[in-house]
Amino acid sequence: xxxxxxxxxxxxxxxxxxxxxxxxxxxxxxxxxxxxxxxxxxxxxxxxxxxxxxxxxxxxxxxxxxxxxxxxxxxxxxxxxxxxxxxxxxxxxxxxxxxxxxxxxxxxxxxxxxxxxxxxxxxxxxxxxxxxxxxxxxxxxxxxxxxxxxxxxxxxxxxxxxxxxxxxxxxxxxxxxxxxxxxxxxxxxxxxxxxxxxxxxxxxxxxxxxxxxxxxxxxxxxxxxxxxxxxxxxxxxxxxxxxxxxxxxxxxxxxxxxxxxxxxxxxxxxxxxxxxxxxxxxxxxxxxxxxxxxxxxxxxxxxxxxxxxxxxxxxxxxxxxxxx
Amino acid sequence: xxxxxxxxxxxxxxxxxxxxxxxxxxxxxxxxxxxxxxxxxxxxxxxxxxxxxxxxxxxxxxxxxxxxxxxxxxxxxxxxxxxxxxxxxxxxxxxxxxxxxxxxxxxxxxxxxxxxxxxxxxxxxxxxxxxxxxxxxxxxxxxxxxxxxxxxxxxxxxxxxxxxxxxxxxxxxxxxxxxxxxxxxxxxxxxxxxxxxxxxxxxxxxxxxxxxxxxxxxxxxxxxxxxxxxxxxxxxxxxxxxxxxxxxxxxxxxxxxxxxxxxxxxxxxxxxxxxxxxxxxxxxxxxxxxxxxx
Numbered sequence: 001x002x003x004x005x006x007x008x009x010x011x012x013x014x015x016x017x018x019x020x021x022x023x024x025x026x027x028x029x030x031x032x033x034x035x036x037x038x039x040x041x042x043x044x045x046x047x048x049x050x051x052x053x054x055x056x057x058x059x060x061x062x063x064x065x066x067x068x069x070x071x072x073x074x075x076x077x078x079x080x081x082x083x084x085x086x087x088x089x090x091x092x093x094x095x096x097x098x099x100x101x102x103x104x105x106x107x108x109x110x111x112x113x114x115x116x117x118x119x120x121x122x123x124x125x126x127x128x129x130x131x132x133x134x135x136x137x138x139x140x141x142x143x144x145x146x147x148x149x150x151x152x153x154x155x156x157x158x159x160x161x162x163x164x165x166x167x168x169x170x171x172x173x174x175x176x177x178x179x180x181x182x183x184x185x186x187x188x189x190x191x192x193x194x195x196x197x198x199x200x201x202x203x204x205x206x207x208x209x210x211x212x213x214x215x216x217x218x219x220x221x222x223x224x225x226x227x228x229x230x231x232x233x234x235x236x237x238x239x240x241x242x243x244x245x246x247x248x249x250x251x252x253x254x255x256x257x258x259x260x261x262x263x264x265x266x267x268x269x270x271x272x273x274x275x276x277x278x279x280x281x282x283x284x285x286x287x288x289x290x291x292x293x294x295x296x297x298x299x300x301x302x303x304x305x306x307x308x309x310x311x312x313x314x315x316x317x318x319x320x321x322x323x324x
Numbered sequence: 325x326x327x328x329x330x331x332x333x334x335x336x337x338x339x340x341x342x343x344x345x346x347x348x349x350x351x352x353x354x355x356x357x358x359x360x361x362x363x364x365x366x367x368x369x370x371x372x373x374x375x376x377x378x379x380x381x382x383x384x385x386x387x388x389x390x391x392x393x394x395x396x397x398x399x400x401x402x403x404x405x406x407x408x409x410x411x412x413x414x415x416x417x418x419x420x421x422x423x424x425x426x427x428x429x430x431x432x433x434x435x436x437x438x439x440x441x442x443x444x445x446x447x448x449x450x451x452x453x454x455x456x457x458x459x460x461x462x463x464x465x466x467x468x469x470x471x472x473x474x475x476x477x478x479x480x481x482x483x484x485x486x487x488x489x490x491x492x493x494x495x496x497x498x499x500x501x502x503x504x505x506x507x508x509x510x511x512x513x514x515x516x517x518x519x520x521x522x523x524x525x526x527x528x529x530x531x532x533x534x535x536x537x538x539x540x541x542x543x544x545x546x547x548x549x550x551x552x553x554x555x556x557x558x559x560x561x562x563x564x565x566x567x568x569x570x571x572x573x574x575x576x577x578x579x580x581x582x583x584x585x586x587x588x589x590x591x592x593x594x595x596x597x598x599x600x601x602x603x604x605x606x607x608x609x610x611x612x613x614x615x616x617x618x
Contacts, residue, residue, distance in 0.1 A: 015457065026473035140602040142549040144556045145591050148572065152584060163580060259465040266557055278557055281472040293469060304460050 004312055012305045019297040020071070024064050027290050067290075076294070077287030081280070086287040090273055090295065096166065097272035099177060100264070101257045103192035105199065105250065112203030113246070117234060119204065120211025131204060138201030143260055147194040147267040154190060162187050164269035191268040195260060199253060206249060210242030217241075252307060255300050339611045349603030356597050360416040367409035372564075386585050399585040401574060407585060410571055411593045417567040418594070421478065422548035425485035429547075430540050432486065433493020434529070440494070441501035442524055452498060458491040467550050468559065476562045481554065485547045496539045500532035534612040541605035545598050552594055568594040 058066070070077065076087040119128040155163035166187055169176040178184030214220055215238065223237045224230075262274030269275070273292065280288035330338070341347050359366065386399040386407075398407040440451040458466070470484035504510060505528065513527045514520070554560030555569030556576075563570060568590045575586030 023469075026469070136602065136606075137599070140545060140549070140598050141595065142553050142556075142598070144553050144569075145572070145594060148576065148579070148587060148591060152579060152588065156580060156584065256462040256465075259462040262465070262468065263553055263557065278559075281468075281559055289472065296465065300461055 005309065008305055008308055008312075012301045015301050016294075016298055020068065020294060021064070023290055023293045023297070024067055025060070027286050027293075071294075076291040079280075079285055079288050081283050081285045081288075086291040089288060090276065090291055093271065093273045093276050095176065096178075096270060097258065097261050097265070097274060099179065100188070100191055100195060100261055100270055100272060101254070103179070103188055104195035104257055105254070107192055107196035108199035108203050109250070111196075112200045113207050113239075116204040116207025117211050117239070117242075120208040121215070121234070123208075123212065132208070135201040135204045138197045141197075143194060143198065143263045144267055146197055147191075147264060150190050150194055151267070161190050163190070164267075166271060191264050191270050194268070195257060195264045198260065199250075199257065202249065202253065203246060206246050207242055210245065211238060214238045214241050248307070252303065255296075255303050258299065259296070336611065340607055343603075343607045343610075346603050346607030349600040349607075352596060352600040353604060356415060356600070357419060359412055360419045363412045363416050367406070367412050369406045369409040371405045371410045371413050371566075385583075386589075398589045399583075401571075401586045407571075407589055410566065411568070411590050414566050414568040414571045414590060415593060415597070417478075417561060417565060418548050418551065418569070418597070421482055421485070421551045421561070421567060422544045424482045425489065425547040425551070426540055426544035428482065429486045429489040429543065430493050430536070433490040434497050434532075434536065436490065436494040437497025438501055438524055438529065438532075441498050441505055442520070442528070451494070455491045455494045455498075458488075459495060463488040463492075463546065464550055464553060467554060468557070471554055471559045476559065478561065478565060481551055481560050484554075485550060488550070489543050489547060492539055492543055493536065496535050497532050500535050501528055504528055504531045538605060538609045538612060541601060541608055545601035545605065548594070548601075549598055568597075 067077070074087070076085065078084065079086050079089050082089055115131050118125075119131045122128050151163045154161045164187075166176075166178045166184060169178050169181070169184055178188050220233060220237055223233045228237075258273075261270075261272060262278060264270065265272045265274035266278050277289065277292040279285070280292070364370065398411070400406055401410065436451055436455065440448040440455075466488040467484045470487055471480060474480035474484060510523065510527055513523045518527075551560055551567060552569030552572070555567050556573045558573060561567040561570050563574070566574070571590035572587050572594070575583075575588075575590070579587050
């Protein structure tokens with residue numbers, strides 16, 4: 001077990017290291033950030049001085065080495081645009097993204113499991129067919145398109161909900177949150193719903209498939225024959241078995257929710273990490289881009305590592321199969 | 325079976341046509357391709373031709389008659405461009421990007437998957453590790469990063485989409501090829517002995533095609549959706565070569581002031597194309613899946 005753990009940990013570190021090289025090389029190849037750093041009217045002396053100060057005149061390997069060295073010390077560089085440490089800048093936007101992602105997951109779970117269970121129990125009902133058709137749409141429609149429609153219907157036409165921003169925030173534990181205030185909650189609804197749609201479709205499908213698989217099983221038949229209420233059979237007996245794969249998928253998908261937040265945050269002007277990184281791409285703000293990408297890579301590698309380890313702990317076949 | 329004299333193609337078609345939705349999807353998709361191909365001859369205005377645009381026609385609501393003397397059925401945008409013409413030309417760009425990315429990703433992915441399955445050993449381990457690693461990241465994020473690195477433009481967007489999507493093909497082909505490789509006809513062909521390239525190309529590949537066709541259909545729709553998303557975020561197709569996503573992005577700022585048509589109609593066009601392709605893909609999956617055969 002220890003050997004397996006070490007092997008997985010080592011491969012995770014190798015992946016992060018390789019990605020840091022790819023990310024840095026890629027970002028290094030884009031445009032010349034010097035035009036962002038100083039105003040075009042500046043003379044040659046200031047220009048040369050700025051280039052030297054940011055180390056932009058150094059060869060690629062030297063810059064990469066310097067970047068790695070600072071990375072180890074926890075220094076991700078300073079944003080060209082905001083003139084703040086890139087890591088601090090991104091982390092300051094993290095709570096907003098996290099709030100949005102968690103709200104989206106909550107919506108997806110709260111709506112997806114009951115809808116999916118219903119569609120699984122009554123596969124031929126008209127409502128079930130409608131639910132499944134909607135879930136196909138939820139899968140195939142681009143997130144940004146749905147976001148636009150939500151704004152058009154709920155903000156422009158009816159004026160029920162605001163179209164962007166975080167609204168009024170409350171400071172809890174030193175971090176700003178939108179959800180405790182009525183205004184903030186109103187601002188949260190549309191973006192969270194938009195971000196939730198894809199996961200909602202996924203959960204509906206998983207729950208439905210699980211329900212259809214579990215329902216004919218002997219233990220369910222037995223529970224029903226015992227005279228338990230339908231409610232109890234569904235909620236206690238069937239649901240327990242369905243929830244295991246759903247929880248696994250949700251854990252894996254949390255990273256992709258953070259990724260899709262890039263799109264949702266841009267549409268709804270939600271001031272999170274995603275909007276920051278789009279802005280930094282458009283303004284060639286290299287340190288912010290690199291830091292964001294490294295954070296995302298680390299997050300995905302960590303999630304995958306945890307899932308691998310959890311599987312290994314639960315299923316000895318994975319552990320033995322891993323040692324080739 | 326012997327009573328049926330129909331060719332495999334006819335059988336396939338009859339099974340496909342069982343679903344009216346899929347048939348409708350196919351018809352709509354064929355129409356979209358036709359419209360996109362004939363764009364220069366069927367649109368009243370060339371949206372790229374700056375000289376043909378009049379600012380006095382800007383932001384006309386649908387149905388109004390502009391200075392050109394013809395009706396703008398879907399209104400005009402901020403530059404006085406006919407929205408209907410812009411959609412038809414945008415459809416051209418979107419479909420081209422989707423098809424190009426789909427075909428190139430198909431070729432590269434198939435090559436990677438077949439190579440891994442046929443070579444086995446270290447090559448297989450290395451290639452499939454890379455593919456699995458890539459599949460653990462969402463395609464949209466990967467494409468976003470690549471476009472950020474490569475810059476804007478048609479070639480860059482297609483390259484980013486290919487790099488983000490080839491892994492899906494590689495995974496599919498690898499899985500199919502692994503299960504086929506052990507079968508007797510492959511061993512017979514290899515035992516004759518035929519050249520390995522011939523075994524792969526003429527014997528292995530054709531039997532991996534059914535799942536590949538399904539993935540290809542879905543991935544073309546995905547490529548169109550991802551390209552639209554990138555363009556909407558402002559990092560995809562440039563304004564000089566607008567796709568449907570660029571058109572939607574351009575109209576977004578006017579939507580809050582009630583001029584919905586600049587964004588919404590290109591959006592509906594995008595929606596129709598993506599849903600049509602997905603309907604066709606769903607039916608193909610059912611028809612080509614041997615486990616669902618009656």
